[in-house]
Amino acid sequence: MIKKLFAFFFIVFTGGVFAQAPTIEGDVMLCPYTDGTAMITNTDEYDSYQWYFKYWFLNDDFEAIEGANAASFTYDWYTYDQALLKVVVTKDGQTYESNEIQIDSYNWSSLLIRNQLQGNVHFEFDEETLQQKYVMCTGAKIVQTVLEPYTIVQWYKDGVAIEGATSITYTITEPGVYNVVAGVEICPNATSASIPVNVVASDDCGPATPSPLVIQGDTMLCPDTYGLTFVTNAVGYDTYQWYAKFGDEEEFTAIEGATVASFEYDWNTYDQATLKVVATIGEDSYESNTIFIDSYNWLPLSFTATPSEDVEMDGPDYLLCEGDTVALALPGAAEDYINIQWFKDGLPLEDGYEASYVATTPGVYHVDAAMAVCANNIMSTYDNPLTITANPDCTLGVNDPSLSNAVTVYPNPTNNILNIALAENSPIHDYSIVDVSGKVLLNGKINASLTAINVESLSSGTYFIKLNGNNAQAVKMFIRN
Structure with missing residues (x-):
C-alpha cells in the first residue's frame, strides 16, 4: 500500500513540471559591417525553434526568418537595423514564445576633411575631364583636419601610410596624392577612406627670393563670403604677421592669430580694409605690398x-x-x-x-x-x-451699399460660427460663401433675423459671404482663423 501511494505522488509531481518559455538576449547595438547574435539564455532544450523579426516602426506582423531554426540566430547590422527579434519554440507538443529584443546600429556622418590653404596654393577644377587638384608653390601649405567624430586616423601619401601621421591634422608641404583612413573610437574597425587630394607643383610661382615680399588675394567680396590673401613668394619664411587698417587710420594693427603664410577674412569685418604682411627669415624682416578689400553692397531685393x-x-x-x-x-x-x-x-x-x-x-x-x-x-x-x-464686385456681383449697411457679420475673425444679423424686414433670403478666387464653398437659406453659419469646414483664410435678397445683394468679407 505504501509503495502504491509513493508511486501515485511521484506521478502527480512529475506530471506538474512544464517547459519554461525561452528568454533571449543578444547584441543589440552593432557597428557598421558587423554581425550580432541572439540566443536563448535558459537551459531548457526544445524540440523546434523558429526565429521571427519585424521592424519596430511598421505595423506589420512578425515574419519567420528562413533557415533560422536553432537556439541562436546571427544577424547582420544592415538588414536587421531597427528590427525586433523573438523566437517561438515547441516542446512536447506545446508552443512557447520568447521576449523581444530590438536591434540598433551606430550611425554617424560621412568622413569630412577641412582644408586650410596657407601661402601660394590654389584649387583647380577641369570641367571637361572632371579632374581636380591643388597647385602649390614652395613654402605653401595645405593643413588637412579630420572632422568629428573620427579620431582613429592614418594619413597616406601616394598610397603608402605616412609613418607617425596618426593625428587628426596633417600638413601637406610637397606634391603628391594624399588621403586618410579614419574610424570612430566606439567602432574602430569600421573605417572610412577620404577622397584622394592631388597636389601638384605650380609653374607660375612668385619670386624665388624673400624680397620683395608679394601678396595677392580676393579684393572684391560678395555678402556672406570669405576672401583669402597669401604670400606668392616661392620661399618659406620663419614667421608671418598680418596687419590691417581701416578707412582713414594711419597705423596698421596686428591681426590676432594671423601668423601663417595666408589669411582668410570675412566680407563684413574686413570691408574697406587695407591688408599687408610682415615676414621674417632669421633676423631679417620683410614687409609686403598692400591690398584693399571691398565688398558688393546693394539695397534689399524688391520688385x-x-x-x-x-x-x-x-x-x-x-x-x-x-x-x-x-x-x-x-x-x-x-x-x-x-x-x-x-x-x-x-x-x-x-x-x-x-x-x-x-x-x-x-x-x-x-x-x-x-x-x-x-x-x-x-x-x-x-x-x-x-x-x-x-475683386468682389466682379466675382460676386454688384454690392448694394444700403443693403450691406443693414447686415452685421460677427465675430470677425471667427473660429467655427459666423453669425449673420439682419435689420428688420430685410429682403435677404439666402447666402453663398466663396474664396478669393470666386469658388463657391458653402450656401444656404436665411429665414431669421439672426442666423448662425457653421464655417468649421473652411481652411484658415479670407472669404466673402454673398447675401442675396430680391434684386439686391450685399457682400461681406470675413476671416476664418
Missing part, C-alpha cells in the same frame, strides 16, 4: 507691380477681375539677376524664372533672386510680398 487698366486697389492689395493682370518685375536690367524664382502662396511657379512675371490669378506673390555678380547670395522678398485678391 515693381504694374496693374492692367481696370485693376482696383484695396490699400496695398490689388483687386483682380477675370482678364485683369498685374505685371511683376525686378528693377533694372534683367541681366543683372540670376537664380530667379517667383512664388505664389509660398510655392514656386513653374514658369517663374525670368526677371518679370505676369500674375493673372489671386494669391500672395514674392520672388527670390541673386545679383549676377554674386550668384550664391540669394535674396528674397518673402517678408514683403504682394497680395492679389479677387
Whole structure:
C-alpha cells in the first residue's frame, strides 16, 4: 500500500513540471559591417525553434526568418537595423514564445576633411575631364583636419601610410596624392577612406627670393563670403604677421592669430580694409605690398507691380477681375539677376524664372533672386510680398451699399460660427460663401433675423459671404482663423 501511494505522488509531481518559455538576449547595438547574435539564455532544450523579426516602426506582423531554426540566430547590422527579434519554440507538443529584443546600429556622418590653404596654393577644377587638384608653390601649405567624430586616423601619401601621421591634422608641404583612413573610437574597425587630394607643383610661382615680399588675394567680396590673401613668394619664411587698417587710420594693427603664410577674412569685418604682411627669415624682416578689400553692397531685393487698366486697389492689395493682370518685375536690367524664382502662396511657379512675371490669378506673390555678380547670395522678398485678391464686385456681383449697411457679420475673425444679423424686414433670403478666387464653398437659406453659419469646414483664410435678397445683394468679407 505504501509503495502504491509513493508511486501515485511521484506521478502527480512529475506530471506538474512544464517547459519554461525561452528568454533571449543578444547584441543589440552593432557597428557598421558587423554581425550580432541572439540566443536563448535558459537551459531548457526544445524540440523546434523558429526565429521571427519585424521592424519596430511598421505595423506589420512578425515574419519567420528562413533557415533560422536553432537556439541562436546571427544577424547582420544592415538588414536587421531597427528590427525586433523573438523566437517561438515547441516542446512536447506545446508552443512557447520568447521576449523581444530590438536591434540598433551606430550611425554617424560621412568622413569630412577641412582644408586650410596657407601661402601660394590654389584649387583647380577641369570641367571637361572632371579632374581636380591643388597647385602649390614652395613654402605653401595645405593643413588637412579630420572632422568629428573620427579620431582613429592614418594619413597616406601616394598610397603608402605616412609613418607617425596618426593625428587628426596633417600638413601637406610637397606634391603628391594624399588621403586618410579614419574610424570612430566606439567602432574602430569600421573605417572610412577620404577622397584622394592631388597636389601638384605650380609653374607660375612668385619670386624665388624673400624680397620683395608679394601678396595677392580676393579684393572684391560678395555678402556672406570669405576672401583669402597669401604670400606668392616661392620661399618659406620663419614667421608671418598680418596687419590691417581701416578707412582713414594711419597705423596698421596686428591681426590676432594671423601668423601663417595666408589669411582668410570675412566680407563684413574686413570691408574697406587695407591688408599687408610682415615676414621674417632669421633676423631679417620683410614687409609686403598692400591690398584693399571691398565688398558688393546693394539695397534689399524688391520688385515693381504694374496693374492692367481696370485693376482696383484695396490699400496695398490689388483687386483682380477675370482678364485683369498685374505685371511683376525686378528693377533694372534683367541681366543683372540670376537664380530667379517667383512664388505664389509660398510655392514656386513653374514658369517663374525670368526677371518679370505676369500674375493673372489671386494669391500672395514674392520672388527670390541673386545679383549676377554674386550668384550664391540669394535674396528674397518673402517678408514683403504682394497680395492679389479677387475683386468682389466682379466675382460676386454688384454690392448694394444700403443693403450691406443693414447686415452685421460677427465675430470677425471667427473660429467655427459666423453669425449673420439682419435689420428688420430685410429682403435677404439666402447666402453663398466663396474664396478669393470666386469658388463657391458653402450656401444656404436665411429665414431669421439672426442666423448662425457653421464655417468649421473652411481652411484658415479670407472669404466673402454673398447675401442675396430680391434684386439686391450685399457682400461681406470675413476671416476664418
